[in-house]
Amino acid sequence: MRLKGLYFSLMLGFFGLLPNLGNLAAPNLGLAKPDTHGASSVAGRVRIEGQLPQPNRISMAADPSCAKAHPGPAVNEELVTGSGGTLGNVIVFVSEGLGNRTFDVPAEPVVVDQKGCMYLPHVVGVQAQQKLRMVNDDSTTHNIHPVPINNREWNKAQPAGTTFEETFAREEIAIPVKCNVHPWMRSYIAVFKHPFFAVTGTDGHFDLRNLPPGEYTVEAWHEKLGAMKQVITVAAGEAKNMDFVFKARGH
Numbered sequence: 001m002r003l004k005g006l007y008f009s010l011m012l013g014f015f016g017l018l019p020n021l022g023n024l025a026a027p028n029l030g031l032a033k034p035d036t037h038g039a040s041s042v043a044g045r046v047r048i049e050g051q052l053p054q055p056n057r058i059s060m061a062a063d064p065s066c067a068k069a070h071p072g073p074a075v076n077e078e079l080v081t082g083s084g085g086t087l088g089n090v091i092v093f094v095s096e097g098l099g100n101r102t103f104d105v106p107a108e109p110v111v112v113d114q115k116g117c118m119y120l121p122h123v124v125g126v127q128a129q130q131k132l133r134m135v136n137d138d139s140t141t142h143n144i145h146p147v148p149i150n151n152r153e154w155n156k157a158q159p160a161g162t163t164f165e166e167t168f169a170r171e172e173i174a175i176p177v178k179c180n181v182h183p184w185m186r187s188y189i190a191v192f193k194h195p196f197f198a199v200t201g202t203d204g205h206f207d208l209r210n211l212p213p214g215e216y217t218v219e220a221w222h223e224k225l226g227a228m229k230q231v232i233t234v235a236a237g238e239a240k241n242m243d244f245v246f247k248a249r250g251h
Contacts (some may be wrong), residue, residue: 114136
């Protein structure tokens, strides 16, 4: 009887260890999903050198409600600059180096407003299949007409005070947008298959965060000045700086 009791106790102890043995083995099973992003980043500024032309004034006389929204003369946003020649409305993005990586599509939409019969912001970036929300804050009807090469073209009238959403399926840098009602209204939408892009403000600043370590081609695109590229290598957790300098073109 004592031998039977001892045997029974040993068996209970063995089976009691099994869950713990499973926990000890788990780290070696390779089940954890690795973090492919890291904390690397590339930041800098975009500037323009040379004599800049005066901004072109926009005549909104064709629609008095548009003209009324501007206390002073309205000007186009083809060349928006800040102190020291910093350049706004430049799209800075990774154009090569990400390989076949895939990235989640953000749930939040990118918003483009129409206010004072102008697109705000003038240039936006969006991921493929991310929602683009068009808002009409004016008291007049607009018409939004993107003219893509690599995506589906659409053309929608938008009454005052309304909102609608659209998406683009494929990468394209950048899609011109026009309004068939107000011909001075122009903007650009850049579509990416990854999240590593930024649009500069008047301070010219950009910041591409959470890059996986590697070698990348970083491109800066401007609607009038064209594109520039640089190659940079970032290690895991490294923060690097790079600047782009465009040359003003003769007018």
